[in-house]
Amino acid sequence: MTIVNFLIGIGIALFGFVLQTSIGGINRKIVGRMQKRHGPRWYQEFLDIFKLLSKRAVSHGWIFDFGVIMALGGIVGTAMFMPLTKDILAFTNNGVNYDNFFIFVYLLAVGMLGMAMSASGSGNPWASIGVMRALTTMLAYEVPFLIVVLTIINYSGQSSLTGIMEFQQMAGNNWFLIAMPLGGIVGFICLMGMLGKKPFETYIAPAEIASGPMVEYGGKQLGMLFILHEISVFIEVSLFVHLFLGGAANIFEFLIKYFAVYTLANLISNVNGRFKIDQVVTFFYKWPLLMAVTQAVIVIYFGWVI
Amino acid sequence: MKEMKLFLGPQHPGMHGNASVHMFVDGDIIKRSYLLPGMLHRGFEKQMERKLWVNNISLIPRVCVPEPDINEMSFATAAEKILKLEIPERAHWIRMIILEFARISAHLMAYGGLGGPTGNYTLMYHAHVDRNYILDIFEKITGARVYHQYIVIGGVRQDLPEGIEEDIHAFLNDLESRLVEYRDLGIDNASIIKRIKDTIMLPEEVVWELGVTGIGMRSAVGKEYDVRKVVPYARYDQVEFEVPTSNYSDARARLDIKIKEVQQSINIIRQCLEKMPEGPVRVKPGRGQSMRWTVPFGYAYAPIESSRGEFGYYMVSNGGTSPWRVGVRGASYPQGLLGIEKYLPGTRIDDAALWVDTMGICSPEIDR
Amino acid sequence: MLSTKFTPKTKLTKAEIDRKWWEVGDYFRRNSLWLLMYCTGCCAIELPPSMTSAYDMERLGMGPMATPRQADILLVSGYLSLKTLRRLIYTYEQMSEPKYVVALGSCPINGGIYHDSHAVINQLDQYVPVDVYVAGCMPNPESVLNGFVDLMEGIKNKTMNGWKRYHEHYEWYKENQKNSLGEVIVHDEFHQ
């Protein structure tokens, strides 16, 4: 562990931010074309974020401000552990890679907690409803997702992301998306839930609860929240790429897979309406959970893998 | 949990128009609610008493913004009833074309508005594109996109421009082919069905209690209670059209009827273009000077089927150059005020915006 | 001939540095204007066409926002009744700075067709500072977009200083608001 590791980690977080922001902008353009219009410039998301940072901020007490910073710190800290490819990762020591899956699970919670704290600190009822919904949605998608990931960990015998990546690449690019089709589908549905894409966008829902947790944010805090959002999307999509799509041997492969996954999620999101919060929970606890358990049984007890 | 107070509007993305729904919620369930109207109050009824009959024509379209033509039609028919005025045959047919286009435009807007509360913005964008084509046709016929001031007392302001029939036919064919797409994106979309099926109910006894008309009534009662059929105005008794109904009024049934009505309106416009006779389109109403003509003493109520229900002007003239009293019966008045007070409670916060949207509540006509 | 190479470097003062940063901020601000969708009046009906696919406002980097905190532009679309004005002032004061006000239609300019109505105010800039007026009843989407382009030009030329004026003449604005509204605070049966 040297200072170089930290610098690489921050570099990865920064790279994730730039990557996701550009791809988000390109996706806005793609969606625009789908909706019979031109769409914004591809770098529009950068302009939005920097504009927000250039505005004056309104504070609602120190919990409100501190929560945002804590959330941003937590998310950046999480992103620092994320491997981009098999070789590019920040914290490695004599062949031991510190990129265990459970690091991400625990560190992501810091970000979420900070955001929940800050939004509740604003005192707006819409915000507290939004936070309540966000936590409920998280509870809903975490269970099937964790079952699938535990199956993968059980099957490959390790929980390091680079290890899982190598495991998939070794046997002639046998991706877990194909090897465990049910689990792959569940993984993608849960990814949609994590990203807050449309059938599960219940906690943002501008038309119902006025953009939920973000209702009281403006100016600098909202800018930080946007950065936080971009980096957390980067983490979630990268997790999916590494776990189900066989990771990446080089950076271009990673970019292509990343772009494909995010665009697909976005396109599906744009022709769907959103569920109510109770429908989200019942949805996740019905089919995805059943499919995840079936997949786990098939893999663990029968050992059948395509 | 303690009751919490929430405002849906006036500044809220889920609220159409400038009105506010105040809700007291317990958890996710609405316990009490009110509509707070009046943010769009302009004193129309007072303004009309102070203006000449001719001047009023420029004022009235502004009563209901999404569908201004019904105001002109209702005002003109009420005045013609008092005047006992027969207007030229061709004017009736042109009025019908305008009214049906206005209905399609309002339905498309309301149906696209489903995209707001449910989050399917693609539907909204597509619906607005088609609505914009209608506005272009309006601009060709009347010279204005939104406020046409085209239907006047004694006919219509001017004849149809040459070659408009081709434009109308081209647009209608285009729209008709796309109705399937609207169904797929909206009411037949699996994720949206979850939101609109078996929820936001409007049972028959509620219809009679509140006095709901229009699509809400027809979807609940299951009979062809349409002002165009029951009390025909213009030449609606000479065209063939169906009034779609249903016996089970949830949000999906009402939206379904909206799409079916668009189809019927398309048929009506085609028939109008076919059956329309040649001739003059306007007669001079009343007696007196060119502008300051008078209307004799009388009372009249002129109901019109708008996209949201029965819309009418109650008009009293005392023989002067301006109306003595004009009362506006907003089509969404009953469900907007009493409906929100009595029947929004019990639904969830998620449903409130959809409730307002599918009941067809138009705040400017409540406030005037 | 003087070479620029050897001109002595002057140290920038703090005010100048601030100005430079402000210009950088202005670039971002004018390219990413977020609207507050407060449909105060009938001109709001021309906003959906200009926002959606027909005229596509998002090309200019503009888009609707859900809450006043997030928005940059307060779009006053049409006439303002007294009841709306009260909420408008709340909304305006909630927005984070820099903020701009765009008034659509002729009613905010001089009352328009409702100039003698008992419920509609005649002149908006007595109560909140207005940066851009778009005249017309109602303005076409083209003119709405043109108004926004004017606003962007104005931000570039540093002429859109409404929010600074509101700070400077706060007493004057408050007095006008009190004269017309009676009281700025809302009292009705729903605000027990």
Added chain:
Amino acid sequence: MTNSINNIEFVNELVAKTTKILKQEVIDNQQVAYEINTCDVHHLLSVLKTSGWKQLSYLSAVDWPEENKFEVVYILFNWEQPVYIQVRTKIDRENPVVDTITTVFPGAKYYEREAHEFFGIAFPGNPDYMKQLILEGWDDIPPLRKDFDPSAYSAKKFPSREYPQDYSVKDPENHTREKREARKVRGNALRTGGKKQ
């Protein structure tokens, strides 16, 4: 509708049987109007409701300052026998009180509140009729009365814009002639393709 005349006759008989008619008017073949005494309104409306006129389309008032009366109007409709019935009754302008009809038509609640707000008519029996609905902080006589002048109220309350230059037409004769000539010049220019002759 072929049977619309029959419908109107049916309504005439029904109303004549129920109450005393002061004035009767047939507006067209699907609309009739009756003027009755104030005390009979409640009874007539409930009889009409049981006979099928289940929908209250409109409720409002008209101000007649010369007679010193308010005229309250109820419009009912029956979808099965399509006749619009206007029931009108005149009440004293100084002390305007009408009993509520919310017991017959619950939907009248907000119409009555609005009538109270705009005319000052009291509806005893309607629990909320005194509350303000549309106006907020109103400090003058009810605005739809004929003796209320909105233009004076507006001038008193809302400052108007002052224009540095007066664009209003001072000499209408001259002005129209100038305009006509300008129009002629413009038309000529268009006809000749913009070239001056």
